[in-house]
Amino acid sequence: MAVEADAFSLREVLAAFQTCVTEQREVLLGPYLRGWRGLIRFLHSLGAIFSFVSKDAVAKVQIMENYCGGEQREKYVSLQSMVEYELASGLVDLQKRSGRPDSGCRTVLRLHRALRWLQLFLEGLRTGTEDSRTSVICTDSYNASLAAYHPWVIRKAATVAFCALPSRNAFLEIMNVGTAEEAVAMLGEALPYICDVYGITQELFAQHKLLDLP
Numbered sequence: 001m002a003v004e005a006d007a008f009s010l011r012e013v014l015a016a017f018q019t020c021v022t023e024q025r026e027v028l029l030g031p032y033l034r035g036w037r038g039l040i041r042f043l044h045s046l047g048a049i050f051s052f053v054s055k056d057a058v059a060k061v062q063i064m065e066n067y068c069g070g071e072q073r074e075k076y077v078s079l080q081s082m083v084e085y086e087l088a089s090g091l092v093d094l095q096k097r098s099g100r101p102d103s104g105c106r107t108v109l110r111l112h113r114a115l116r117w118l119q120l121f122l123e124g125l126r127t128g129t130e131d132s133r134t135s136v137i138c139t140d141s142y143n144a145s146l147a148a149y150h151p152w153v154i155r156k157a158a159t160v161a162f163c164a165l166p167s168r169n170a171f172l173e174i175m176n177v178g179t180a181e182e183a184v185a186m187l188g189e190a191l192p193y194i195c196d197v198y199g200i201t202q203e204l205f206a207q208h209k210l211l212d213l214p
């Protein structure tokens with residue numbers, strides 16, 4: 001599999017997630033979506049077998065970028081302001097989907113669940129050994145997170161695609177942060193920021209009973 005490295009640097013993704021959280025513990029949507037754009041660039045480099053995943057991720061990031069650049073853009077500065085605005089304006093389908101456009105809350109919820117997968121996957125890569133199989137790390141992380149929200153056909157397609165993942169060493173190399181040891185160290189640095197964003201979002205969505213949006 002041809003993996004093009006030049007488009008991706010874990011450092012950039014880390015910087016985006018690092019600048020997401022403000023002193024007031026708000027999650028800023030600008031850097032949050034920049035982090036996702038960086039991850040999607042990486043996904044593209046893994047080849048066509050992951051295009052069904054990247055298409056969905058791009059569509060969701062695009063929905064959010066449209067809100068962030070739209071008429072109500074000041075309401076979409078942070079996750080907190082978005083939740084407050086969309087709930088107060090009755091824009092969120094809480095029980096079942098209506099003809100309304102996808103809300104920011106339901107769209108972010110999908111990305112948020114995927115962030116949990118990412119957290120587990122990166123932790124698996126970090127703590128794995130040279131001969132750990134990324135397909136196994138990825139499948140385990142997926143089964144412990146996103147799989148619960150996907151129908152059988154998506155779970156199957158995802159599991160098949162995971163088998164095409166490059167080796168752990170190749171992954172560490174394409175992070176573009178130096179040697180394998182340096183990449184592992186960088187993962188150790190990146191993970192707390194991703195965990196922090198995940199934790200704040202989880203708490204916010206739980207508080208507003210938004211964790212099961214249709």
Ligand SMILES: CCCCCCCC/C=C\CCCCCCCC(=O)N[C@@H](COP(=O)(O)O)[C@H](O)/C=C/CCCCCCCCCCCCC
Nearest residue numbers: 039040042043052053056057110111114146154158171175
């Ligand atoms: C150097 C290491 C860095 C690792 C970088 C990983 C890059 C990963 C980039 C993106 C992650 C995938 C994001 C997927 C978002 C999925 C959101 C979702 O759950 N969507 C479903 C529900 O949406 P609605 O129907 O309710 O609108 C949708 O049905 C899903 C469709 C596509 C399939 C999603 C499969 C997810 C597999 C996640 C693992 C990706 C494997 C990447 C391998 C590294």
